[in-house]
Amino acid sequence: MLSEEEAKKFHGHLGPYLLLGYIAGKYAVDKLKPKNEFELKAMIKCPLKTPFSCAIDGLQCSSSCTFGKGNIKVEDGNDIEVEVGSGDKRIFFKVRKEVLKKLEELDMQEGIKWLRSLQVEEIYEIE
Ligand SMILES: [Zn+2]
Numbered sequence: 001m002l003s004e005e006e007a008k009k010f011h012g013h014l015g016p017y018l019l020l021g022y023i024a025g026k027y028a029v030d031k032l033k034p035k036n037e038f039e040l041k042a043m044i045k046c047p048l049k050t051p052f053s054c055a056i057d058g059l060q061c062s063s064s065c066t067f068g069k070g071n072i073k074v075e076d077g078n079d080i081e082v083e084v085g086s087g088d089k090r091i092f093f094k095v096r097k098e099v100l101k102k103l104e105e106l107d108m109q110e111g112i113k114w115l116r117s118l119q120v121e122e123i124y125e126i127e
Helices: 004-011 016-032 054-063 097-105 108-116
Strands: 041-046 072-076 081-086 089-095 124-126
Touching: 004 016, 004 054, 016 041, 016 054, 016 081, 016 089, 016 108, 016 124, 041 054, 054 072, 054 081, 089 097, 097 108
Parallel strands: 041 072
Antiparallel strands: 041 081, 081 089, 089 124
């Protein structure tokens, strides 16, 4: 798993949407404990435009599910939803509506600071 700092280097900047994707991937890795970088499969559905699509990079950096290895799929959608699986285990994340709404009102730095003050369960509905 790349650190947040490494994710920032990979992506070019650290923004709240990068962090959103990173947080979901990290949570999934902590729960599913993959043995290698091929084990997890990820799917992310989000608007395919920045800043929302920045979440795709965040997810790749923390989950090690990458385009190059073909274990991440991206779909266009209105919200931000992430699914990470390993074998028959699945974790499904959906960013809470109020989180997306609030992020639109905050600038990048405020958004990051605010996200860091929240628990993962306050950011995402998790199943
Ligand atoms: Zn970005």
